[in-house]
Amino acid sequence: MAKSIDVSDLDIYYGDFLAVEGVSMTIRARSVTALIGPSGCGKSTFLRSLNRMHEVIPGARVDGKIVIDGQNMYDADVDPVQVRRSVGMVFQRPNPFPTMSIYENVLAGNRLNSKRMPKSEADSIVEKSLKGANLWEEVKNRLNKPGSSLSGGQQQRLCIARAIAVEPQVLLMDEPCSALDPISTSAIEDLIHDLKSDYTIVIVTHNMQQAARVSEDTGFFNLAGAGKPGRLVEMNPTSKIFSNPDEPSTEAYISGRFG
Numbered sequence: 001m002a003k004s005i006d007v008s009d010l011d012i013y014y015g016d017f018l019a020v021e022g023v024s025m026t027i028r029a030r031s032v033t034a035l036i037g038p039s040g041c042g043k044s045t046f047l048r049s050l051n052r053m054h055e056v057i058p059g060a061r062v063d064g065k066i067v068i069d070g071q072n073m074y075d076a077d078v079d080p081v082q083v084r085r086s087v088g089m090v091f092q093r094p095n096p097f098p099t100m101s102i103y104e105n106v107l108a109g110n111r112l113n114s115k116r117m118p119k120s121e122a123d124s125i126v127e128k129s130l131k132g133a134n135l136w137e138e139v140k141n142r143l144n145k146p147g148s149s150l151s152g153g154q155q156q157r158l159c160i161a162r163a164i165a166v167e168p169q170v171l172l173m174d175e176p177c178s179a180l181d182p183i184s185t186s187a188i189e190d191l192i193h194d195l196k197s198d199y200t201i202v203i204v205t206h207n208m209q210q211a212a213r214v215s216e217d218t219g220f221f222n223l224a225g226a227g228k229p230g231r232l233v234e235m236n237p238t239s240k241i242f243s244n245p246d247e248p249s250t251e252a253y254i255s256g257r258f259g
């Protein structure tokens with residue numbers, strides 16, 4: 001079940017360095033939220049805080065709340081491994097396990113999480129996930145070939161299949177198309193469109209057209225100045241951000257005047 005996410009007063013640190021300050025936003029369930037802004041304003045840092053990947057960096061921490069389904073993910077009794085299971089992530093560069101088969105790549109998260117699984121159940125997860133990632137038809141006859149035998153765009157769809165195989169509630173995507181050609185990018189964008197009926201999706205992108213094409217809501221992050229933390233300047237429906245934003249700096253950024 002897709003869930004909405006309520007972020008309040010979130011500060012994100014690397015040691016003493018405050019990288020992102022005072023973010024509050026609601027990310028709607030079953031919709032796509034795009035995060036845009038100039039380099040270094042903290043988009044990826046914020047994204048990683050949404051599934052507690054940020055804290056794997058020594059000294060990294062957050063203050064504030066991220067509530068999913070009534071539960072603050074940063075409460076002391078919440079297991080970060082469980083959070084990462086329910087909030088999946090897809091990275092900039094496709095990162096399938098290169099020597100592992102396509103079949104085993106899809107199951108990698110399930111194998112980590114669970115007990116032994118009957119072959120029939122594994123087969124059905126693999127088929128369902130690859131269908132969900134729009135990759136099944138292309139690979140169904142070569143499931144035992146290595147993940148590295150696929151094209152870059154196929155590898156990224158394989159990573160999406162791996163992420164959805166554990167049935168997360170939320171899917172985070174950090175510039176998922178930046179290493180892909182336009183045709184593969186278009187396939188991933190179509191896939192994002194299909195996936196949003198089941199998942200809450202948050203995507204970081206440098207590509208304004210992509211944000212406009214795929215998302216319902218957009219958050220614009222910016223730095224108040226050199227050495228200052230990144231902040232969420234404006235969060236609004238994507239159509240408004242790209243036609244009539246509230247803030248002059250959003251307008252300046254989307255019209256290419258900086259960043």
Ligand SMILES: Nc1ncnc2c1ncn2[C@@H]1O[C@H](COP(=O)(O)OP(=O)(O)OP(=O)(O)O)[C@@H](O)[C@H]1O
Nearest residue numbers: 014017019037038039040041042043044045046057
């Ligand atoms: N592992 C780290 N340790 C210390 N500081 C970091 C680390 N990762 C990022 N930062 C700093 O945090 C700030 C935000 O970086 P982040 O990568 O989140 O920005 P971004 O908006 O995603 O940038 P880009 O668009 O270039 O990917 C930057 O000042 C960056 O130097």
